[in-house]
Amino acid sequence: MTVAGNALVEVDRPCATRRSIASGVHDGNVGVFYACTYCRMHTPDHVCIITPEMPGQCSTYDWSDARRKSSREPAGMQRPVSTGRVLSVLRGEWEGVNAFVSADTRGTLRRLCLHSLMDAPPPVSPCCECIVAVFPEANGVVVVDREYTGMTPLGMTFAQILAHIRGKQTQGFFGCARRALLAEGFLAAEGGRRRVVWMPRALRYRLGVERCRCTAAAGMRRARFTIADEGVGVTPDAVCAFLRAVHHPAGTLSPLV
Numbered sequence: 001m002t003v004a005g006n007a008l009v010e011v012d013r014p015c016a017t018r019r020s021i022a023s024g025v026h027d028g029n030v031g032v033f034y035a036c037t038y039c040r041m042h043t044p045d046h047v048c049i050i051t052p053e054m055p056g057q058c059s060t061y062d063w064s065d066a067r068r069k070s071s072r073e074p075a076g077m078q079r080p081v082s083t084g085r086v087l088s089v090l091r092g093e094w095e096g097v098n099a100f101v102s103a104d105t106r107g108t109l110r111r112l113c114l115h116s117l118m119d120a121p122p123p124v125s126p127c128c129e130c131i132v133a134v135f136p137e138a139n140g141v142v143v144v145d146r147e148y149t150g151m152t153p154l155g156m157t158f159a160q161i162l163a164h165i166r167g168k169q170t171q172g173f174f175g176c177a178r179r180a181l182l183a184e185g186f187l188a189a190e191g192g193r194r195r196v197v198w199m200p201r202a203l204r205y206r207l208g209v210e211r212c213r214c215t216a217a218a219g220m221r222r223a224r225f226t227i228a229d230e231g232v233g234v235t236p237d238a239v240c241a242f243l244r245a246v247h248h249p250a251g252t253l254s255p256l257v
Contacts, residue, residue: 025052027051027053027115028086031083032082033049033051033080033094034050034070034078034081035047035049035050035100036048036050036061036066038060038127039058039125039127042166042167043167045106045108045109046125046126046167047101048125049101049112049114050063051063051092053183054114054185057122057127057177058127058129065078066078082100083096084097088189090188091113091116091120093111093113093114093120108169115185115186115189116190117171117174118134118172118190121174122169123167123168123169123170124168124173124174126162126166128162129146130146130177131143131158131161131173132173132175133154133161133172134172134173134256135153135197136257137239138197138239138240138248140196140250140256141196142197142198143199144157144158144199145178145199146158147202148200151230153198153228153233153239161173172257174187178206178207181196182207190253191250191254194249195250195256196227196250197228197248198228198229201231204229225246227248228243
């Protein structure tokens with residue numbers, strides 16, 4: 001562990017190594033993603049689409065893992081999905097992905113936008129590491145991980161939120177792995193990491209230096225000081241007061257809802 005500014009930083013070396021191996025590989029420059037149905041035993045119509053930027057929501061498999069598993073076990077739970085024609089780079093929508101999920105879920109899902117919270121977001125896995133949820137009061141999003149058991153500004157805990165949305169495609173809610181928070185395409189359709197206004201303190205620390213580097217590239221050099229946590233408060237009034245005081249950029253973005 002190291003100390004950066006006033007923040008304790010935990011560097012996830014295995015993940016950093018894996019990301020370095022996949023350097024230069026992005027959602028837009030490969031022609032194949034992978035579908036994972038591992039948690040279908042819990043939610044019959046759920047499917048995760050794993051891309052170079054977006055690991056499975058449980059974080060068990062990333063794109064390289066899924067590619068290896070698919071080649072070794074063609075009849076297994078990880079299957080290749082040809083992306084086909086790009087419908088929107090910003091939203092993360094591909095014609096081939098839409099066709100696959102529509103067939104695989106028997107029409108329960110017809111569209112999937114991998115980089116959007118508000119337009120056909122991925123269904124939320126019951127095993128997801130994090131939930132990203134719209135927080136209208138601040139024109140931003142709340143991120144909460146499974147390890148945080150306290151209250152959020154949404155008035156619910158992680159478990160309570162998950163109980164309402166597990167296995168479903170729900171506008172304004174997005175399930176993901178922690179590593180996906182660092183992805184170039186994370187919520188690109190809504191402005192990316194500039195939308196993040198609250199997350200548990202431990203999650204901020206865990207993401208550490210790598211998160212700060214990525215958010216700096218997205219125009220948020222002071223991200224770790226402008227994102228509220230449970231120390232600031234878990235009520236909309238407390239969080240919004242803090243965001244105004246630190247001039248959080250979410251207030252300058254187009255309305256989410």
